[in-house]
Amino acid sequence: MEPALHPGWPATLGWGPVELHPLRRRDAAEWARLRQANESWLSPWEPSSPVPWQQRHTPTSYRGMRRAVARRARLGTSLPFAVRVEGRLAGQVTVDNIVRGALRSGYLGYWVDRRVAGRGMASLAVALVCDHAFGAGGLHRVQADIRPENLPSRRLVERLGFTQEGLLRRYLDIDGDWRDHLSFSLLAEDLPRGVLARWQERIPR
Numbered sequence: 001m002e003p004a005l006h007p008g009w010p011a012t013l014g015w016g017p018v019e020l021h022p023l024r025r026r027d028a029a030e031w032a033r034l035r036q037a038n039e040s041w042l043s044p045w046e047p048s049s050p051v052p053w054q055q056r057h058t059p060t061s062y063r064g065m066r067r068a069v070a071r072r073a074r075l076g077t078s079l080p081f082a083v084r085v086e087g088r089l090a091g092q093v094t095v096d097n098i099v100r101g102a103l104r105s106g107y108l109g110y111w112v113d114r115r116v117a118g119r120g121m122a123s124l125a126v127a128l129v130c131d132h133a134f135g136a137g138g139l140h141r142v143q144a145d146i147r148p149e150n151l152p153s154r155r156l157v158e159r160l161g162f163t164q165e166g167l168l169r170r171y172l173d174i175d176g177d178w179r180d181h182l183s184f185s186l187l188a189e190d191l192p193r194g195v196l197a198r199w200q201e202r203i204p205r
């Protein structure tokens, strides 16, 4: 039998207050509002663009982005999730540029609304997506490339058990220039009890 073209997609994931699902058409206005409100929070970590932030984050840009990621998801090269916290749209977690065959690896990207940051919700969302990528998604490795200055993001992957593998020189064109990135990865066999179990170990009692 031929392997599935898009293993693990579409999917809805959830635990506690966090739910992840494919991007919905009806979230266009809410996404644009969130992205506009979070410009100073997000822009230091986002790809460079000649188009001003406010013009790149409209309901129309959401619809274009949604179509593009849905196409990649159908081809099996992306697992693009919207994040809801307590029912409200609060960010995105995506495993993108998935390569199958002997590599079976993808690149992790994520952001959350500043108002939900610092409560463990982003790391919970990333944990759920990694477990899904290693399970139904059939991946062996997830890579996260993070600017050395991005301490919250480094803490997030370190707490979930990722290993730092190296420094990628002037690797990505982010916020107006080529930026060094630290490369982290998690392998399917690194956490035999799963990534959610790792996240749960840190629930404050």
Ligand SMILES: CC(C)(COP(=O)(O)OP(=O)(O)OC[C@H]1O[C@@H](n2cnc3c(N)ncnc32)[C@H](O)[C@@H]1OP(=O)(O)O)[C@@H](O)C(=O)NCCC(=O)NCCS
Pocket: 041, 042, 045, 109, 110, 111, 112, 113, 116, 117, 118, 119, 120, 121, 122, 123, 124, 145, 146, 147, 150, 152, 153, 155, 156, 159, 199, 200, 201, 202, 203, 204
């Ligand atoms: C990177 C980003 C997603 C991290 O979000 P965050 O809210 O700091 O991450 P978490 O939701 O995991 O929150 C961590 C905090 O929640 C708390 N927490 C509560 N329960 C927890 C649990 N079970 N597990 C982990 N943390 C928990 C911790 O105290 C932790 O605080 P600490 O850093 O003082 O240890 C966020 O800063 C962001 O969106 N930044 C802008 C975009 C960006 O940088 N994207 C990534 C580019 S590489």
